[in-house]
Amino acid sequence: xxxxxxxIDGYIGWALAQKQLYLGNKVFGIDNFSRRETVKExxxxxxxxxxxxxxxxSKIKEVYGNRIEFFEGDLTYSTFANxxxxxxxxxxxxxxxxxxxxxxxxxxxxxxxxxHQNNVIGNLNIIYAMKNFSPNSHLIKLGTMGExxxxxxxxxxxxxxxxxxxxRKATVPYPKxxxxxYHWTKVHDSNNIMFACKTWGLKSTDIxxxxxxxxxxxxxxxxxxxxxxxxxxxxxxxxxxxFCSEAVIGHDLTVxxxxxxxxxxxxxxxxxxxxxxxxxxxxENENYRVVNQFDEQYSVKDLANKVKxxxxxxxxDVTIANTENPRKEKESHYYKADHKKLRDLGxxxxxxxxxxxxxxxxxxxxxxxxxxxxxxxxxxxxxxxSQVSSLISLNPSTP
Ligand code: USQ
Numbered sequence: 219x220x221x222x223x224x225x226i227d228g229y230i231g232w233a234l235a236q237k238q239l240y241l242g243n244k245v246f247g248i249d250n251f252s253r254r255e256t257v258k259e260x261x262x263x264x265x266x267x268x269x270x271x272x273x274x275x276s277k278i279k280e281v282y283g284n285r286i287e288f289f290e291g292d293l294t295y296s297t298f299a300n301x302x303x304x305x306x307x308x309x310x311x312x313x314x315x316x317x318x319x320x321x322x323x324x325x326x327x328x329x330x331x332x333x334h335q336n337n338v339i340g341n342l343n344i345i346y347a348m349k350n351f352s353p354n355s356h357l358i359k360l361g362t363m364g365e366x367x368x369x370x371x372x373x374x375x376x377x378x379x380x381x382x383x384x385x386r387k388a389t390v391p392y393p394k395x396x397x398x399x400y401h402w403t404k405v406h407d408s409n410n411i412m413f414a415c416k417t418w419g420l421k422s423t424d425i426x427x428x429x430x431x432x433x434x435x436x437x438x439x440x441x442x443x444x445x446x447x448x449x450x451x452x453x454x455x456x457x458x459x460x461f462c463s464e465a466v467i468g469h470d471l472t473v474x475x476x477x478x479x480x481x482x483x484x485x486x487x488x489x490x491x492x493x494x495x496x497x498x499x500x501x502e503n504e505n506y507r508v509v510n511q512f513d514e515q516y517s518v519k520d521l522a523n524k525v526k527x528x529x530x531x532x533x534x535d536v537t538i539a540n541t542e543n544p545r546k547e548k549e550s551h552y553y554k555a556d557h558k559k560l561r562d563l564g565x566x567x568x569x570x571x572x573x574x575x576x577x578x579x580x581x582x583x584x585x586x587x588x589x590x591x592x593x594x595x596x597x598x599x600x601x602x603x604s605q606v607s608s609l610i611s612l613n614p615s616t617p
Contacts, residue, residue, distance in 0.1 A: 219243045219244070219309040219310065219497070220243070220244050220246065220306055220307055220308050220309050220310075221238045221243050221244065221245050221246070221308065221309065221310050221312065221497060222246045222247075222248075222302065222303070222306045222308035222310070222311045222312070222355075223235050223238070223245060223246070223247045223248075223312050223314065224248055224249075224293060224311065224312065224313045224314060224315035224344065225248075225249055225253075225313070225314035225315030225316070226245075226247025226248065226249050226288065226314075227247075227249035227251060227253060227254070227271060227274075228249070228253050228314055228315075228318075228446075228447070229253075229430070229446055229447050229448070229449070229486070230314055230360070230430065230446075230486070230489055230490070230493075231247070231249070231312075231314045231315075232268075232274070232444070232446040232447070233435055233446045233486055233490050234312065234314075234490050234493055234494075235247055235278075235286070236278070236435065236438055236442075236443060236444065237435060237437070237438065237490045237494055238494070238497070239278065239281075239282045239285055239286060240437060240438050240442075241494065243285075243497075244285045244286075245285065245286045245287075246286075246287050246288075246289070246302070246305070246306035246308065247286065247287070247288045247289070248288070248289045248290070248291055248293070248298075248302050248315065249271065249288075249290065249315065250290065250291060250292040250293075250315075251271070251290070252317070252336070253318075253447070253454070256317070256319075256322060256453070256454070257449055257451060257453075257454050260322075260451040260452065260453050260454065260595050261451070261592060261594060261595045262449065262450070262451035262454075262592040262595035263588065263591075263592055264447035264448055264449060264588075265448045265449070265450055265463055265582055265585050265588050265589050266433065266445045266446075266447065266448040266581065266582070266585055267445075267585065267588070268444075268445065268446070268447050269444065271288060271290070274444060275288050277444060278444070281442050287306075289301075289302055289305075292340075293315055293339075293340035293341075293343050293344060294335060294336060294339045294340050294343065295343070296343045296346065296347070299340075299343035299344055299346070299347040300343075300346075300347045300350065300351060302347075303344070303347035303348060303351045303352050303355075304347075304351045304352075307352065308352060308355045309355065309356065309497075310355065310356045310357075310358055310497045310500070311344065311348065311352075311355050311356070311357050311358065312358045312360075312493060312497070313341065313344055313357060313358065313359045313360060314360050315340060316336065316337040316340065316341070316360070316403070316404075316407075317332065317333045317336050317337055317400065317403075318400070318454070319400060319453040319454050320364070320397070320398035320399075320400040320401060320545075321398075321452055321453040321544075321545075321598075321600040322400070322453040322454070322600075323398055323399035323400035323403070324398055324399060324400075324600055324601075324602055325453075325600055330399040333399055333400055333403055334399070334403050334406075337400075337403035337404070337406075337407060338403055338406050338407060338410070341359070341407040341410060341411070342410060344357070345357075345410060345411065345414045345420070348414075348420055349414065349418050349420060353418070353419070353420060354421070355421070356421050356422070356423065356497070356500040356501075357411065357420065357421065357422040357423070358422070358423050358425065358493060358496050358497065359407065359408075359411055359422060359423070359424050359425065360425050360427060361404045361407065361408050361424050361425055361426050361427065362401060362404050362426060362427055363426045363427060363428045363481065363482050363510060363511075363512060363555065364396055364397060364398070364401040364404070365394050365396055365401060365404050365405045365408060365426060366392060366394060366395065366396075366426065366555070367394065367395030367396060367397060368397065368479065368480070368481070368547070368548075368551055368553055369548055369551035369552065369553070370393075370395060371552055372552075373554045373555065373556060374392065374510070374554070374555035374556065375392055375556050376426070376508050376509060376510045376556050376557070376558070376559055377391065377392060377424070377426070377507075377508025377509075378390065378391055378392065378508065379392050391412070394408070397545070397546070397547065398545075398602070408424050408508075411424055411506065412424075412506050415505040415506035416505070416506070419505060420505065421500060421501060421505050421506075422501075422505070422506055422507070423496050423500070423501060423507045423508075423509060424506065424507070424508045424509075425492075425493070425496070425509055425511045426508060426509065426510045426511060427484070427489065427511040427512065428481055428482030428483050428484050428510075428511065428512030428513075429456045429457060429458065429481050429482070429483050429484075429512075430456060430483075430484055430485070430486055430489050431456060431458035431459050431462075431483060431484075431485060431486065431574065431578065432459075432485040432486035432487060432574050432577070432578060433445070433446075433448060433486065433577060433578050433581040433582075434486070434487060434574075434577055434581070435486070435487055435490060436487055436568055436569075446486070448463075448581075448582070450463035450464075450589060450592075450595070450596060451592065451595035451596065452595060452596065452597065452598050452599065452600060453600065455596075457481075457518060457521065458483065458521050458525070458575070458578075459578070460472065460596065461521060461522055461525045462525060462575060462578040462579055462582060463582060463589050463596070464596060465525050465526075465529040465534050465536045465579065466534070466579060466582045466583060466586050466589060467586055467589050467590050467593065468534070468535070469593065469596060470537045470538065470539035471522045471525060471526065471536065471537070471538045471539065472539065472541050472596065472597075472598065473518055473519060473522050473538055473539065473540050473541065474518065474540075474541060474542075474543035474544065474545065474547070474598075475540060475541075475542070475543040475547070475549050476519065476540060476549050476550070477517060477518040477519030477520075477522060477540065478517055478518070478519065478548070478549045478550030478551070479517060479518050479547055479548075479550075479551070480515055480516065480517045480518075480550075480551065480553040481512075481515065481516070481518075481553070482510070482512025482513070482514070482515050482555055482557065483512055483513060483514060483515070483516055483521075483571065484511065484512045484513045484567075485513070485567070485568065485569065485571070485574045487568045487569070487574075488513055488565070488567055488568055489511065491565060491568065492509075492511050492560050492565050495560065495563050495564055495565055496509070496560075496563070499563050507559075509557075509559045509560050510555055510556060510557040510559070510560075511557070511560060512555075512557055513557075513567045513571075514567075514571065515553060515554070515555070516571070517550075522538045523538075524571065524572060524575055525575055526538055528572060528575050528576055528579065529579060532576075532579060534579070541598070544598045544600060544601040544602060545601075545602045546602040546603060
């Protein structure tokens with residue numbers, strides 16, 4: 219199969235590319251390197267060292283020959299989106315090329331607008347490129363569980379649910395109640411994709427993914443596997459990856475408020491497993507399929523306690539600090555979401571979260587100095603309710 223990975227240089231993209239090559243597929247990848255730039259803007263760097271794309275690709279070619287091709291470019295330019303879709307003749311397009319950070323989108327007006335332009339316009343360009351040049355491809359789009367919101371008060375279904383109103387029943391999309399500008403861009407993308415599937419008969423799986431953590435991929439031998447990036451700064455580090463990085467350098471685990479926020483979580487390995495399953499098994503009886511992609515739910519407090527108990531056993535002497543929550547979130551909330559479809563397709567978690575935390579702590583240990591060097595980037599400075607105005611750039615490149 220030809221797999222086009224948009225955002226191949228990112229945390230998930232680089233791991234997915236290697237898995238797809240390992241499975242025997244041909245990979246076309248694009249990236250504009252904005253993640254490297256925005257993490258630098260946060261005063262940080264990947265804890266695990268990563269190579270330049272040139273080096274990444276030449277090492278990959280030593281193993282897999284010409285089964286990989288890379289193109290640098292920006293999806294907000296429609297000609298680039300068209301060219302890459304024409305060149306790759308993709309069976310599946312995996313769209314990971316978006317600005318992925320909620321805090322980053324909340325910095326100020328400029329970062330909010332950049333996130334919208336990059337995500338919403340890039341996604342529309344891909345939809346149009348598919349319609350015009352590859353209408354039979356399967357678009358696998360990375361959305362987020364955060365599209366639904368976190369405190370709707372009842373169980374979150376997978377995309378659609380049946381309601382009864384004034385005596386009539388209908389199946390409708392579940393209402394979206396996102397909690398950051400970033401999460402809203404994913405809602406806009408979902409609506410646009412749903413409309414394109416309905417109107418033009420395109421085929422897509424919209425993944426509502428939970429929070430991803432971890433460093434490893436099981437199947438690929440370590441002499442072939444090239445590590446993916448691992449962020450811990452306030453914008454691009456997700457909560458469990460941050461807690462592990464904090465534990466390794468003896469920094470307090472930064473639990474927001476009482477840590478009562480609950481989310482669905484999944485290991486990097488399992489995110490790749492799920493996306494690979496979706497590539498293999500496109501939707502059959504529907505054009506627009508929504509899956510909730512996570513393994514288990516945990517509260518932030520549960521995760522901090524797990525990292526403390528595993529870290530302490532390794533002699534790290536982990537401390538937990540409840541800090542003021544910079545976000546607009548409830549202290550605690552009811553949270554339960556369906557996640558059956560991927561299990562029905564064959565998904566089974568590779569490891570327990572405890573095993574994964576142990577591996578992350580082990581993998582970060584040799585790079586402790588890299589985390590210490592950028593320690594100031596851990597501290598939260600971005601607040602949901604204190605936007606400062608700044609000049610708006612309407613240039614769709616990184617701010
Ligand atoms: N949190 C802490 N301490 C920290 C960092 C975060 O208590 O040091 C808390 C946050 O307040 C929040 C929870 O942990 O309640 C999750 O925060 P996060 O930064 O790990 O996750 P989030 O901002 O929701 O976004 C991440 C990814 C995003 C993805 C999303 C999936 O950055 O790309 O879409 O997870 S989900 O959360 O299910 O929407």
